[in-house]
Every structure is written in C-alpha cells, then in structure tokens.
Amino acid sequence: MLDKSKNLIGKKIEEVKMLEQKPKEWKTELREHRNLILLSLFFLLIATVLNSITGNYVNGNGAVSVPDLILDHLPTLNLSLLFVYGITFIMLTFFIYPLFFKVKDLHMVISQLALLSLVRSFFVSLTHLSIPPNAIVYTAPVWFTILDFKNALFFSAHTAFPFLGFLLFRKEKIRFFFLAATIVMALTVLFMHVHYSIDVFAALFITYGSYKLGSWLFSRINHY
Secondary structure (H helix, E strand, C coil): CHHHHHHHHHHHHHHHHHHHHHHHHHHHHHHHCHHHHHHHHHHHHHHHHHHHHHHHHHHHCCCECCCCCCHHHCCCCCCHHHHHHHHHHHHHHHHHHHHHHCHHHHHHHHHHHHHHHHHHHHHHHHCCECCCCCCCCCCCCHHHHCCCCCCCCCCCHHHHHHHHHHHHCCCCCCHHHHHHHHHHHHHHHHHCCCCCHHHHHHHHHHHHHHHHHHHHHHHHHHHC
C-alpha cells in the first residue's frame, strides 16, 4: 500500500511539472514562429482588403437573381442569430484553437485562410448575381457588416471557412466541431435564402482545392 501511495504521489508530481512546463513551451514555440505568424497575418490583411474591394465592386454593379431548384422547395426561415453569431464563434475557434494548442501551425492556418479568401475574391469578381428575392433581411453589428456584401455570393464563405477548419484539423478531435459547423452553416444560408445552392456545394470543392494548393505552396516556402 505504501509503495502504491508513493507511486501515485510521484505521478501527481510529474503531472504538475508537466503542467508548469507547458506555458514555457508555448511561449518558446510562439517566439520561434513569430516571424511566420506576422507574415501570415500580413497575407491575411491583403486578402481582407481585396475581399472588401471585390465585395464593393459586385454590390455596385447591376445583378439579377436567378431560379434555384433547391431553394424553390425550401421554406424561408429567419436564422439571423446563427448566420451572424454562429459564424463569428466558428471563426474565433478557428484562430483560438491553434493559438493555444497548435501554435507551431498557427501561421499555416492563417495562411490557408488568407489563400481561401483570395480565391473567393477572384470568384466573386467574376460572378454577378444578386441574392434571391425572398432572402431574409437580417440586421448585424457594424463589425460584421464591414465584410458582409449582399451580392458576394459565389462561393459561400459561411460554408467554406468551417470546412477549411475541418480539413486543417482533420487529425484532431475538434474536426467534429468544424464538420458539424459546416453542415449547420450550409443549412443556415440555404434556409435563409441568402445563398444559392450552387454557392454552398461549390464551396466544398473549391475549399478542398485551395487547401491542397496551400499545403503544397506553403510547405515549399517553409522548406526554404
């Protein structure tokens, strides 16, 4: 019994030491990858600016709505809270999880998001459609509307961004959260009729292509 007690105490001491060591390791990894993280944030800033430019461009150009086989058979539901605050929570998780649990991969996560945003800006600039006529008119805080453009439809960012999280963290348990979030967000934009069905389905394929391109490109950059 005495030996068992000593072993338990020893294990507890080791666990405490490991817990004390983790913050130091986190700070070390953050310091080691600081330049790459700053570079990826700059890349994301560029992507955000281009996203704003293309969003204003399509909003300022004439556009028409078109029929959609799936939307024609879906009821219109007001899911504004999910649309605004659901995606906000998802994106916060997208950044917070690697920041605290996979800090050495944080720059890669940010870079992948920036690349996907650039790809989406390109497609948005080519596709001039207006939202379906029976779309839910939602109200959102100023911080949300800054990057929210009504006619920036193809492809759905609400579907693409959580799906990118699923691809990036596919070996982690959190992948289930991002997979569920992808489905929920896809259904949200469809039931609100703020996206066409092609915007949602195409988002999955384009996001996967962007992810594969980013994996190849950024791995080569890191290698050099």
